[in-house]
Amino acid sequence: MGNIAVGIDIAKLKFDVAVWVERKKYKTKVFPNTPAGFTQLLKWLSCYGNCHICLEATGSYSITLATFLADNGITISVENPSRIHAFGQSELSRNKTDQGDAKMIARYCALHTPALWSPEPLSERQLTALVRHLSSLEEMKRMQENRQLVADEVIQSSLTAIIAYLKQQIKETKQKIKTHIDNDxxxxxxxxxxxxxxxxxxxxxxxxxxxxxxxxxxxxxxxxxxxxxxxxxxxxxxxxxxxxxxxxxxxxxxxxxxxxxxxxxxxxxxxxxxxxxxxxxxxxxxxxxxxxxxxxxxxxxxxxxxxxxxxxxxxxxxx
Incomplete structure (x- = not known):
């Protein structure tokens, strides 16, 4: 007997899960998108035996959950959203809900058996986190500098302090990236x-x-x-x-x-x-x-x- 197909539709605060138990029959549940919610998901899925979980690649939300599941020995696929969207269109899906999307992803998983996914080594994951953090800091600095060009004089000193703090954080993050790479x-x-x-x-x-x-x-x-x-x-x-x-x-x-x-x-x-x-x-x-x-x-x-x-x-x- 093969793995049971499970679809997950993930959002910022929660994720919907659908287990395709048999034709037109699903078991669904919603979990908070937190470490506690990840643990609850594992416990809930334990009664279904071997599962093949599929979710869309949606940046940090999907990778965090996918990494947790892979680290706990779960078979998992992280698919390009365009492929799953095209699959939904091929089914002529008319309604769009989080639960409905989770069911569709479960069907996609069962019918297409997508390639398995495994997390990057820890050193690469940490480097990715640092590089993304640096990019976010630089974007915040640009935003504050643009604000400073047109801001009222009464808040100029506050903006100057914020920009100085962001510059320091950028400098420290660049050094952390350099040190991380040099140590590997x-x-x-x-x-x-x-x-x-x-x-x-x-x-x-x-x-x-x-x-x-x-x-x-x-x-x-x-x-x-x-x-x-x-x-x-x-x-x-x-x-x-x-x-x-x-x-x-x-x-x-x-x-x-x-x-x-x-x-x-x-x-x-x-x-x-x-x-x-x-x-x-x-x-x-x-x-x-x-x-x-x-x-x-x-x-x-x-x-x-x-x-x-x-x-x-x-x-x-x-x-």
Missing amino acids: HNLKKNKQLLESIPGIGEIVSSSLLAYVGDMSKFSSSKEVVAYAGLNPKLCESGLFKGRSRISKTGHSALRKALYMPALAAISCNAIVKAQWERLVSRHKGGKIGICAAMRKLLQLAYGVLKSGMPFDEKIALAS
């Missing part, structure tokens, strides 16, 4: 490999290590590009001939982290610069050229991490 042999080695590529500095190398992780899970550079949502997507039908755009069905934070380094690489990286000049000669600079530069940087990063060899311009030009 693999992370430190991979960081050095990434920074051998012109255009990739300390910040983006940390982001790549946090958001991409172990490159061995990808079989080709195309898979890494698709993971970032930088793969071309052609839209055309019948007589309509559309233009290619990036799919954006992927890791948005990774795309954001690559944007500024790609601009720098256009002038300092011979491989990226040559590609940019070819595109400009065909009147495809601008956004198209920048996206292509982001894609090329990611492919070069994949190459050095996969081979374990520092960047070599001659090898890159020959490939």
Whole structure:
């Protein structure tokens, strides 16, 4: 007898669970999205035997719960929301409720048997948490600096103090990231490999290590590009001939982290610069050229991490 399919629809404060016990029959329950709720879920599922749980990849909410379940020996899949959405459309689902979504995810799990998921090593999880925290701090600092430009004089001193505090937190978090990487042999080695590529500095190398992780899970550079949502997507039908755009069905934070380094690489990286000049000669600079530069940087990063060899311009030009 196979595993029982379980679907989870997760939100900020709670998550809905549906166990597909037999055709058109479910057992459902709602749990708080807290460590106590995770433990309650384990206890509740224990009476159903072996379960295969499926939930959508929705950032920190899904990963926290998925990691807890995987650490407790539960078979789990974390699926792209677009796939589950397409499955729901194929069923002509008319109503949308949290419980209904949990049931749909359970059916998807049973009928499609999605690939199993396992958490990243602890060192990579901690690095990801630090990098995301740094990004949040920098965003908060930008918001306060923008407020300060138009704020009344009466609150200027308060905003100045907040910005100074955020700058200190940013400085400390950057140091924590550096220390964390330096204390891990693999992370430190991979960081050095990434920074051998012109255009990739300390910040983006940390982001790549946090958001991409172990490159061995990808079989080709195309898979890494698709993971970032930088793969071309052609839209055309019948007589309509559309233009290619990036799919954006992927890791948005990774795309954001690559944007500024790609601009720098256009002038300092011979491989990226040559590609940019070819595109400009065909009147495809601008956004198209920048996206292509982001894609090329990611492919070069994949190459050095996969081979374990520092960047070599001659090898890159020959490939």
